[in-house]
Each structure stands twice: as C-alpha cells, then as structure tokens.
Amino acid sequence: MPPGPFISPDPRVVVVLDGKSFSVLFDVTKVEKKDLFTGTYMPSTDLTGGYRILSYLDPSETKHGQLKQLLFYLLKSRRDYVIPEFSSTYSQLFESLEKDLASKGKVSFNDPGEQAAFSFLGRCYFGVNPVDTKVGTDGPTLIAKWVLFQLAPILTLGLPAFIEEPTIHTFRLPAFIIKKDYQRLYDYFYSSGGSVLDEAERMGLTREEACHNILFATCFNTFGGLKIFFPNVLKWIGRAGVKLHTQLAQEIRSVIKSNGGQITMAALEQMPLMKSAVYEAFRIEPPVPAQYGRAKRDLIIESHDAAFEVKEGQMIFGYQPFATKDPKIFDRPEEYVPDRFVGEGEKLLKHVLWSNGPETEHPTVGNKQSAGRDFVVFISRLFVVELFRRYDSFEIEVGSSALGSSITITSLKRASF
Template sequence: MASSDSKLPLKPIPGSYGLPFFGPMSDRHDYFYNQGRDKFFAERIKKYNSTVIRTNMPPGPFISSNPRVIALLDGVSFPTLFDNSKVDKRDVLDGTFMPSTSFTGGYRACAFQDTTEPSHALLKRFYLNFLASKHETFLPLFRNNLSDHFSDLEDKLAGKPDKASFNSSVGSATFNFLFRLLSDKDPSETIIGSDGPSLVQTWLAAQLAPLATLGLPRIFNYVEDFLIRSIPFPAWTVKSSYKKLYEGLSTAGTAILDEAGRVGIKRDEACHNLVFMLSFNAQGGLVNQFPILIKWLGLAGEGLHKQLAEEIRTVVKDEGGVSLRALDQMTLTKSVVYEVLRIEPAVPFQYAKAREDLVVESHDAAYEIKKGEMIFGYQPFATKDPKIFENAEDFVAHRFLGHDGEKLLRHVLWSNGPQTEEPTPDDKQCPAKNLVVLMCRLYLVEFFLRYDTFTFDFKPVVLGPDVTIKSLAKASSF
C-alpha cells in the first residue's frame, strides 16, 4: 500500500464504471450529448461529493482498450499529473486511445513518449536548444506575419459581406510563422504552398475524430457516434496531406535536420517529429489559443481595450519600439494573457498512468491510486478552482498583477506544468511554453498599436471558439 504523510483522511475513490460496454457507452453519451463536458464532471462532483472520482472517458468502446479513469477535478490533485516520478506518460497524449503510428511515419513522436524512454530526452533537448537558438528571431518574424494577418482582416472587412473569419486568418499567420521559424523559408516556396493550415486540419481531424462531436441535431447523435467512434479513421485517408507537410519540411528544413543528425537523431525520425511538433503541438494549439484570446478580450469590453492600448502605446513610445524589454514592462498585458490561459486552456485534458501505488490529495481528503491505473485531469476545473481563485469563473484582467497576483501563477497549468516552472529535457512540460506566452503578449501589442477596439461574434466548436471579426476601430492616436 502507498504511504502518505498527509493528515487528511484516506478515503476510497467514489464513482462507478458501470457494466462493461454499457457503462462506457452511457458515460460517452452523457459527455457528448446529454450533459456536455463541464456538466458531465460537475454533476459527478455533486453526486459523489468529491473532486476525485472514478468514471469512463471517451472514446470508450470500441476504440479505447480501457476507458476507465480516475478523474482529478481540483487544483490540488491535478498537479499529480506533472510528477514524473509517480506517473507514466507513455502513449496517453490523446487519452484512453492512441492513433496509429502510421499517421507519423511509423514513429512514436516525442509527445507520446514517457520521460524514462531514452529518445525522449534526446528529442526534447533538441527542441529546447533549437528554440533557444532562435531567441532573437521570434519578435521580428512574428511581427511580420501579424502585419499580413491584420491586412488580411482589413481587406475582408472592406469586402462583402463585411466580416472576417478570425480563425482562418490567424491560422495562416501562425503556420507561416512556425514554418519559417523551423526552415527559414516560406511554405509558399515548397510543395505546401498556401495549404498548410488545411493540411494540418485534415491530418489532425482523422486522428482526433473520436474525441469530437459535429454538433448535429439531436436526432443524429447515434448516427454520429457510430460513424466517428466505432472504428478509428485509417491513416491512408490523410496520407496525401501528411506527405505534403513532410516533404515540404524535409526540403526546406535542411539546416535543422542537419543539426538533428549532429546530435544523434536519425534524419527521417527528426523530420517526422518536427512535422508532429509543427502540426499537432504548435499549429494545433495556437489555432485554438488565439481565438480564445480574442474571445475573452472581446467579452471584456472597451474599458479593458482602452487600458491595454494606453499601457502598450505608452511603453512602446518610452522604449522607442517593440522589444523584449518593452514587453516585460507591460504588466496588465501580461496579466491578461495569463488570465486567458487560466480561464480557458486550449488543451483541457491531461492523462497518465500511475507508475507505482500512490496517494493523491484533494482539498478535503486523500485517495489511494494503484499502479497502472489511468489518471485523468480536467484542467478547466483545476484552474477555476474556487478554493484557489477568487471569482474563479470570471475573467479578471488584473488578477495576476502585484505580489499576490504573481503568487497565483503557480496555479496556471496550461503548459503541462506550472507557469512558474521551466521545461527541461526530463519532464513533459511544453518546450515552447515561453514562446506561446510571448506570442500572445505580442499579439495584443500589435493589435492595440493598430486598433482602439473591435466587435466580434463567436460560436463554440469542438476545440476553442470560432470567431468572426465584425469591425476594427483604427487607433485614434499614437
């Protein structure tokens, strides 16, 4: 039995998996159709009076070999998933199932590997060193792509109908930035052309379809459930999309692939891993993160827009331009980004298997988890834990200002680790954690150097909001 120094009472983990097949199917329909994601967990917390529970997680039968999980639904228990001495992250990136390695050239990408696997540290150190070498490139390169993005939005708003798809526009900007960061070439110079975002979207959709819902009328729920969760989509259905991404990076990214060879990574393995990082980790995350950023910025209203514009323009004027030093002085801008990452993390799930018998604590009790059991964490409930954050469900732009605000950053967990910690080759924290924060801050800076405010609409979709820009008010003075 696992031992614990906790003074909290040791309790059995409540919850039920139900009968084989029927239990997972019932939970699956509650999760996707009857209750929805947040209510699915909230109802079970209420029913069992616990934030650590047993339940099934989709996709369940027939794709998951074992959909049973122990769910951690508070800010105290959730960080157990970051302790790699206690948990194993092998092949759990997507949850209770793993897409075929045929999607990734036969290789298990670094994100699917556990920290104990020899190639994990080698690949992650390679990523970290590459990002460090590009430190001086981030600002000018992303600013250039944002300039194209804002011009695109303005052109679309000037046409008919006078509205612009934010997701589509920012998706192109982020892909072009990421590809040029990796290869020093524009994707238009390769076989990819202007199709990068759609190629990524097609490739991702085939792998992640069992975790999605199409939002069809209720009458079609059982049809949809059968079509996308009875058998996995085979990799050959998106082979041409992946081949273009691979060939484009292989021909343009000779320098980074040469460097991979020098540190002992096979060229083919390196290229497949870089395509995965570019497409799944980076593009897949950012095309959700930026719409989430704009959604909460828009909902906050013109009052916050005015405060951000004043801070940004004052600092840029005093510093003589946009620089890392200038960005660091924009305290409200930083707080807004952290608050967005807290209130709606782009990747809401974490999975791991217990490496050993262990004891996990919530606010109120301790629970024993047996070796090999699957552990699941739902991050929005951890980062909106009302026992940690005051007005946890509200977007509070100033939340992370000052000494007390900075202390709360250890509870911002979007990067597969606390915001206060740095990624290393020996953990699973996002290697581009600091780059993502920087890009979000820089987006706000470039936006409010150009515009005073904006109007928008959004609708919820599977991953993040689908945002439409209705108007952009040009900066009145700067």
C-alpha cells in the same frame, strides 16, 4: 473515455477534480506518461511515419530526452527571428482583415488567422514560408485533416450520436486516406529544416525520425495551440469591453514609445496588464484541457477535502478547467479578470497549468511540460501587442467550432492616440 477495440483493457479512469489533486499529473516520479497523450486511446503511428512521437514518450525513455533537446535547439537557434517575422506576418494579416471588413462589414478571423499562424511558424523556424512551396495555401487544411484522423475518436463534431458513436468513436479512420496530404507537409519540413535535421544527426537521431517529430511539434502542438488560443484571446479580451481595450492600448503604446518605438522581449516584460490578460486567457480556457497519467505505484492523492487511494497501473485523468477554475484558489473563477495576475496576483501563476505544468516551473528533458511553453506565451503577448498598437478597440461575434471559438470581427477602431 473513448470506446472501441483499440483502447486500453480498462477504459475507466480516476478523475482529479481540484487544483490540489491535479498536480499529481505533472509528477513523473508518481505517474507514467507513456502513450497517454490522448488518454486511453492512441492514434496509429502510421499517421506519424511509423514513429512514436515525443508527445507519447515517457521521460524515462532515451528518445524523449533527445527529441525534447532537439526542440530546445530549434527554439534557441531561431529566437532572433521571432519578433521580426511575427510583426511582418501579422501586419499583413491585420491589413487584410481591415480591407475585408471595410468591403463586407464583418470578417472571419479563424481562416486567415490560421494561414498567418502557419506562415509565421514556417518563416520563424525555418526561414521558408510554406505558401512559397508546394504546400501553398493548403497548409492549415492539410493539418486539420491530419489532426482529425488522430483525434476523431475523442472529438465531438456535432453530428447525431447514432452517427458519431458507431463510426468515428469506434474505429480508427484509415491512415492511407491522408498519406499524400501528410507527405506534402513532410516534404516541406524535410526540405526546409536542414540545419535542425543536421543537429538531429549529431545527436544520434535519424533525419526521418527528427523530421516527423518537428512536423508534429510545429503542426499539432504549436499550430494546433495557436489555432485554438488566438481566437480565445480575441473572445475574452473582446468581451471585456472598451475600458480594458483602452488600458491595454495605453500601456502597450507607452512602453513601445519609451523603448524607442521598438518591440523587444524586455519591453514586453514592462507591460503587466497585457501579460496578465494573456495569462488569464490561458487560465480560463486552456487550449489543451485534458491531461493523463498512469500510477507507477500505489498512491495517496490529496484533494482540498480528502485523500484517496489509487492503485498501481490505474489511469488518472484531469480536465484542466476543474483545476484552473478551482474556487478555493481563484476568486470569481468563472469570470475573465484581466488584471488577476498583476502585482500580488503573480503568486497565483503557479496555478496556471496550460502547458502541462505550472507556469512558475520550466520545461526540461526530465518532465512533460511543453518544450515550446515560453515561445507560445511570448508570441501570444506579441499578438495582443500587435493588436493594440494599431487599434483602440474592436468588436466581435463569437460562435463555436469543433476545436474552439469561431470569431467574426465586426469593428476595428483605428488608433486615435
């Protein structure tokens, strides 16, 4: 756990190491989630307008229910805009990638992909593309700097240990350095989010607190997830090879054709291989791998092989890939198996945990499962559909970055059937 003077008095944690014991971290009757979003370390609230944001609230706190209900309202009120805005945004992205690929021979996905993701979220949630505001094309950069100031003590940036340990791993980076950058983001959300901020006031929240939470949910939770997950999808599906690409292209195009050429929520449900390929990417490399909880009382936690006593107040930590690659649950756990969740394999979805809860359960105001779980799954499916309705196959080179995979596209084979 992170060192330094601002952590909890006892930085030691109990680590759960398999799929059976991991479930305790989702049971809010057994564990408290207050101020544990980033573990024993919590960033300064100066980075979020002075407010403790929803991610750091325990379900027992009144504000938790209000703020999570507000996110549900935002998602529900804008659901009709998801497909058209995604299709428009990512059509532009793929066309741009094709042009750059043709002229340069290879093209990076990450930077243009992040720009597309943030533009899509602005257009989908608020009907305003941040590129057309004072944020301009700086959105992803502003977010990256802001996230760095929150997570620096728990990130490994690849610097020599003698530099990282006494600097970013020991002291909070001062929030005032990025105050103006954060204000640019805040002004965009405050000016664009009128209807959702009106709803917040009707719920008894201030516009300011609601705005800081909407900003966090959009920029840290959703955009941050897509920044990591979309490159991961390209990595795993790209590495799987032409056979899978052909199967996905055939399934996706056949379903779209049978639905009058339209992409709809119902059409996506008719694509079992595509759905499974997305779930398998969530399983093998969950975008947020760490979860935490503090024991509310003395507990007995059972693993596959034994039972362990955990005392009231102790911190419990789970590194999700220990659970989602548990060999007693999944065959070939270290392999990307794209059809793992097809047919009878759907029974394994209860062990897909990327959203801070099982995929077979649903986010509610009383739990800590991501409010945007269904939204992120949906747009991840749309991403794969938009890719294979255009291309028969693609080739990539994979590198690494501080928060995930770095993807360079070296080939996009246009649809031939």
